[in-house]
Amino acid sequence: MIETREVQRTLDLALRVGEMLLSNGAGAADVTATMSSIAHHLGLRQTLVDVTFTTVHLSYQPTPDDPVVSATRHVTHRETDFDDLTRVDHLVTDLLSGEIDLDEARIRIAQISSTGHRTPRWAVTLSWGFIGAGVAMLIGGSWIVALIAAVAAVGIEILQRFLSRLRLPFFYAQVAGGLFASLLAVSASAVDIAADPSLVITASIVMLLAGLGFIGAIQDALTDFYITAVARILEVMISTVGVIVGVSGGLTVGGMLGVDIALDPGASGLSRFPLMVAGAALSAAAFAFAAYAPGRVLLPIAGIAGVASAIYLLLAESDLGRAWPAAIAAIFIGLVSYAVAGWARVPPLVIVVAGIVPLLPGLSIYRGLSLLADNDYTGILEMITAIAIAISLAAGVILGEYVAQPLGREARRLEQRLAGPRLVGPLRARAVRKKMR
Structure with a gap:
C-alpha cells in the first residue's frame, strides 16, 4: 500500500x-x-x-x-x-x-x-524580424519588401510584449499587431517607396498566426477530446479575428487617405522559386529560434520547411487549388518530422509547429480583406479558403504522424483508449532512448 x-x-x-x-x-x-x-x-x-x-x-x-x-x-x-x-x-x-x-x-x-532561457531577449526580437523577412521572400517580395516586413515584425513583437505586460487579453495584442503592420504598409506606400505594401501586410499576418494552436485543436478533435478541441478552436478563431480586425482597420485608414494597397495579381508565381524556398526555410528556422528550440534542430527544421514549401508552390501552380497542396506538404512534414525528432531528441511537435509557419494562409486572408474592403463579397470565399488551408495543414501533419509513427503492442493497447498519434509523450520513449545511446 x-x-x-x-x-x-x-x-x-x-x-x-x-x-x-x-x-x-x-x-x-x-x-x-x-x-x-x-x-x-x-x-x-x-x-x-x-x-x-x-x-x-x-x-x-x-x-x-x-x-x-x-x-x-x-x-x-x-x-x-x-x-x-x-x-x-x-x-x-x-x-x-x-x-x-x-x-x-x-x-x-x-x-x-x-x-x-540563455537566449537574450534582443536575439528573440531580432529573430521575429527574420520571420517577417523570410515570409516576404516566400511570397515573392523584393529585398525592400523583406526589409520593411522585418521592421514590421520586430515592431509587432515589441508591441505585443508591451501589451502582455499590461495583462491585456491576447485578442487586443493581435488587433494592435495587425493595425501596426497595415499602418506601416500604408505609410510606406504614401511616401512612394518602391515596394508592394500588400506583401508586407501578408508577411505580418503570417507572423501573427505563427504559433497558434491549429495542430492541437485538430488533434484533439480527431482523438475525441471534443470539449478541449472546441476551446482551442475558439481561441484560434478569436486570435485570427483580432488580426483581421487590426488589418482591416489599417486598410480603412489607407482608403481614407487615398492610399491603394490592393494585392498585386502578379505577386504570385514561381519567378523567384529558389529565393521563395530559401525564405520559407529562413522563416521556419527563425520561428523555432524565437520559441527557444534547441540549436541542433534549427537546420533540420529549415530543410523540412523549405522542401514542404517547394512541394506546395509547385502543386499550387496546377489545378489542385490551395487546400490540397497545403495538405500534401503538411503530410510530408508529418512523415519526416517523426524520424528527425528522434535523431534530434526533440518532440515532433517542435518540428511540425515550426515547419508549417511558411504555409499559413496569410495571403488568402489578405486577399479576402482586400476584396471585402472594395465591397466584393467574393472575399468571403477567400476567407473560407484560408480556413480550409489551416485545417488541411493541421490534419495533414497529423496524418503524416499516423503513417510515420510505429506502434508496438504496448502502444496499441493504449491506443484503444486514446486513439491518435503522439506528438509528445511516453510512446516515444523507446525510440528516444535508442537515439541517446
Whole structure:
C-alpha cells in the first residue's frame, strides 16, 4: 500500500508535467497518456485523468473502500516554448526508463518551470524580424519588401510584449499587431517607396498566426477530446479575428487617405522559386529560434520547411487549388518530422509547429480583406479558403504522424483508449532512448 504522502507527491509530479505540456500546445491525448504513464510507473494503478483546456485533474482510489485522492492544477499561462517542452519530454523519458526516481523528477520539473532561457531577449526580437523577412521572400517580395516586413515584425513583437505586460487579453495584442503592420504598409506606400505594401501586410499576418494552436485543436478533435478541441478552436478563431480586425482597420485608414494597397495579381508565381524556398526555410528556422528550440534542430527544421514549401508552390501552380497542396506538404512534414525528432531528441511537435509557419494562409486572408474592403463579397470565399488551408495543414501533419509513427503492442493497447498519434509523450520513449545511446 502506497502511503498518502507518496500518492500526493506522485499526483503533483504528473500534474506539473501535464500542465507544462498543455500550456505549450501539446494535444489533450498526449497530455493524458503522459500523465497516466507517470502515475502507473510510480505505482498508482488505474488513475483517472481529466484534461480540459484550462485544467488538468488526477484522481486515485487504491481500493473501493478507500477515499479518493484527487488533485487539480489550472493552466493560466500559455506560450510556445520548445525548450521547456523538450526538457519535460526528456524528463518523462528518463523517469519511465528508470534512470531517475520520483524525487529527482520533482526537482527537475521545478527547475524547468522556474528557470529562464540563455537566449537574450534582443536575439528573440531580432529573430521575429527574420520571420517577417523570410515570409516576404516566400511570397515573392523584393529585398525592400523583406526589409520593411522585418521592421514590421520586430515592431509587432515589441508591441505585443508591451501589451502582455499590461495583462491585456491576447485578442487586443493581435488587433494592435495587425493595425501596426497595415499602418506601416500604408505609410510606406504614401511616401512612394518602391515596394508592394500588400506583401508586407501578408508577411505580418503570417507572423501573427505563427504559433497558434491549429495542430492541437485538430488533434484533439480527431482523438475525441471534443470539449478541449472546441476551446482551442475558439481561441484560434478569436486570435485570427483580432488580426483581421487590426488589418482591416489599417486598410480603412489607407482608403481614407487615398492610399491603394490592393494585392498585386502578379505577386504570385514561381519567378523567384529558389529565393521563395530559401525564405520559407529562413522563416521556419527563425520561428523555432524565437520559441527557444534547441540549436541542433534549427537546420533540420529549415530543410523540412523549405522542401514542404517547394512541394506546395509547385502543386499550387496546377489545378489542385490551395487546400490540397497545403495538405500534401503538411503530410510530408508529418512523415519526416517523426524520424528527425528522434535523431534530434526533440518532440515532433517542435518540428511540425515550426515547419508549417511558411504555409499559413496569410495571403488568402489578405486577399479576402482586400476584396471585402472594395465591397466584393467574393472575399468571403477567400476567407473560407484560408480556413480550409489551416485545417488541411493541421490534419495533414497529423496524418503524416499516423503513417510515420510505429506502434508496438504496448502502444496499441493504449491506443484503444486514446486513439491518435503522439506528438509528445511516453510512446516515444523507446525510440528516444535508442537515439541517446
